Amino acid sequence: MGPCRIDEAQTAVQLQLRLKRYYYSNSSGVKELAFALEPSFVAKWSKATPPFGFNGLGEFVYRRTYSRYLHGGDDAREVWFQTVQRVVNGTFSMQKEWLITEHRCWDEAAAQRDAQEMYERIFNMKFLPPGRGLWAMGTALTTQRRLYAALNNCAFVSTADMQDDPTAPFCFLMDACMLGVGVGFDTKGARTVDVVAPGSACPEHTGPAAVHAVADSREGWVESLRIVLSAFFRSTPLPSFDFAGVRPAGAPIRGFGGVSQGAAPLITLHADVIETLRPLVGRSLTVTAIVDIMNKIGKCVIAGNVRRTAEIAFGDPDDEEYVNLKDYDANPHRASFGWTSNNSVMCPLGMDYTAVCKRVAANGEPGFAWLDNMRRFGRMGNPADDKDAAASGGNPCLEQTLESYEMCCLVETFPHRHDTLEDFEATLRCAFAYAKTVTLGAPHWPRTAAALLRNRRIGCSMSGLAQFAAARGLPTLRAWCDRGYATIQTTDAALSSRLGVPRSIKTTSIKPSGTVSLLAGATPGMHYPEARFYVRRVRVAADCALLPALRAAGLRVEPCALSPATTAVVEFAVDAGEGVRTARELPLWEQLSFAAFLQRHWADNQVSCTVTFDPETEAAQLPHALDYFQYQLKGVSFLPRIAAGAYPQMPYEAITAQQYAERMSAVTPVNFNFNCAARAGRRGADDVDEVPDKFCDSDSGGGGSSGSRGARCSIKRGSGGSSGSAGWYAGGSGGGGGSASCRTDSGCASGGAAAVHD
Secondary structure, three states, X not given: OOOOOHHXXXXXXXXXXXXXXXXXXXXXXXXXXXXXXXXXXXXHHOOOOOOOOOOOHHHHHHHHHOOOEOOOOOOOEOOHHHHHHHHHHHHHHHHHHHHHHOOOOOOHHHHHHHHHHHHHHHHOOOEEOOHHHHHHOOOHHHHOOOOHHHHOOEEEEOOOOOOOOOOHHHHHHXXXXXXXXXXXXXOOOOOOOEOOOOOOOOOOOOOOOOEEEOOOOHHHHHHHHHHHHHHHHOOOOOOEEEOOOOOOOOOEOOOOOOEOOOOHHHHHHHHHHHHXXXXXXXXXXXXXXXXXXHHHHHHHHHHOOOOOEEEEEEEOOXXXXXXXXXXXXXXXXXXXXXXXXXXXXXXXXXXXXXXXXXXXXXXXXXXXXXXXXXXXXXXXXXXXXXOOOOOOEEOOOOOOEEOOOEEEEEEEEOHHHOOOHHHHHHHHHHHHHHHHHHOOOOOOOHHHHHHHHHHOOEEEEEOOHHHHHHHHOHHHHHHHHHHHHHHHXXXXXXXXXXXXXXXXXXXXXXXOOOHHHHHOOOOOOOOOOOOOEEEEEEEEEOOOOOHHHHHHOOOEEEEOOOOOOOEEEEEEEEEOOOOOOOHHHOOHHHHHHHHHHHHHHOOOOOEOOEEEEOOOOOHHHHHHHHHHHOOOOOEEEEEEOOXXXXXXXXXEEEOOHHHHHHHHHOOOOOOOOOOOOOOOOOOOOOOOOOOOOOOOOOOOOOOOOEOOOOOOOEEOEOEEOOOOOOOOOOOOEEOOOOOOOOOOOOOXXXXXXXXXXX
């Protein structure tokens, strides 16, 4: 069981079973939450204008991604004040249930005051829960089905002890990915498990194979994978699978949204796993096989149309087999699925980075992680405390240190939306309270529940830092980081005492962000924009229900160059803010220095940092830079810059101030109530393909090839892309598969997976 003891796992399960369900039925028989904001308070906000950012882009992202269907027979969806109401009610209902169940004090009047403050700060986007929190908090997914894992962003699983149960790491990753959780994994289990012929343990069995009926559920799909893996690891007979019970293609997925692709992705996964393991019968499991199976699971999940997920692999920098996994000349069989994970190396301090950096200069991978720093330090400006001695990896964007089978919740704040430090501190208290509340919900995996309940790990993040630094300077940012961090520690102490739970092992990080920062009109995490003024292009289904409103507002909508019949491209003009520097203005060394600044003054977990560099002038500096910053960072990735206009309809295109003014003069504010009812018969379907963002965040999905870790790290079913196209956007629709980020991945994802970021 590794660091998780049996008694901890049992305690976690018992705690889950003890939770009482404080729900009440109204006259319609609909279950209501244990806590509810006062209706008169919510009514005031129903008339307020949400401060969505980036000239309609933020609201568009909200409408397509986080607005859920309301109760009732029609197809009406939430608007912002209702989403915030659901999230806050769900958060305080979790607190109320916990406190009453644990026989602790619950003060309804005080909770109402705190909830109203949280509501106001979310509504005004001073902080936002993670995308999965906006989507799932306060819904039946968590309040009735108790799938609290869906509220968490990311997880990690090590294969180091897989000899105890060789199927466990793979099944955990599949289960978590199907809940939209991004998962990291390592290759330490290679050569510790033998692959055997299915059924060899029962040679006397000569009759027809047993039949296993696959259940039409997440659990059913995961169990079918376990059976296939057990045949090759435990020599159990391989049954014949009956997929008749799996819902047909086109049927809605009601829990997470989207539509089913039928049993085909699972059938393909079974065949892919068998194809990987059968040649290894009689030999030990290899590094390649571990990563191949994990990647093929990711490909199955996105083809099955879960909303979003992500993978990252960790390996040894001296292991040529691992480092060469994305060399598709050497491993051509991996081109159709290798894109599903970003690959990083766990580096010992003081290593020679020269050889690995040659690969980075060519294609942006692998990324770098320093487990010694992750284990020994909180903020790198503080003395070593060895709090995370049991940690063994990190999440797909590498802003969180994690133990094996551990998961964590992120929350995002926007300091540039605050006038005073005192106001920002008040926001931090609310944001941290949201994330701490999520840790009250034990996931359904015993080892994960034990780690979560023990560590209560949180990643309270900041975005819009490029905007804040431009307006107020780094000295002010440093002061806000240091005092804000102290405020979070004080808040954690008080809140943990009130809830009767351990203090969080770590509390802060810098996530790269994606769709959530777009809602607030913020630059993502620590990253800088491509230009002050730019066009942001979003790819959507050609019959998307939101398009009439966008066209009526005067926004440019045109057919996608790769798939004009099925996909449209919408253009939003964006102003990142006065004085904001651009990514191309920041040399490699300054970007690394900014990451180190935040790792020293803010993040006790990690800073997710993708350093963009000029491959012609800066590639040779990579190993020298790592020599310095290996003692100041816990992880980093690099992304070679590409020329503007490398292919049609790039997601980001710099424009001049005059061009921006001309575009804005031609548009009016988008009225999303204009002809935007969901299409008849399509309730529950995803109308919009997620646009890939440049940096990774497991809240945004987007169809296709998962590029190098900072370029994108989530994977999501999209609508294909032209095989082998280049650049840090890959995909679109049509064609045979996804393409790569700014690397040499061909990423031809059969079955129509397109490129992404999350």
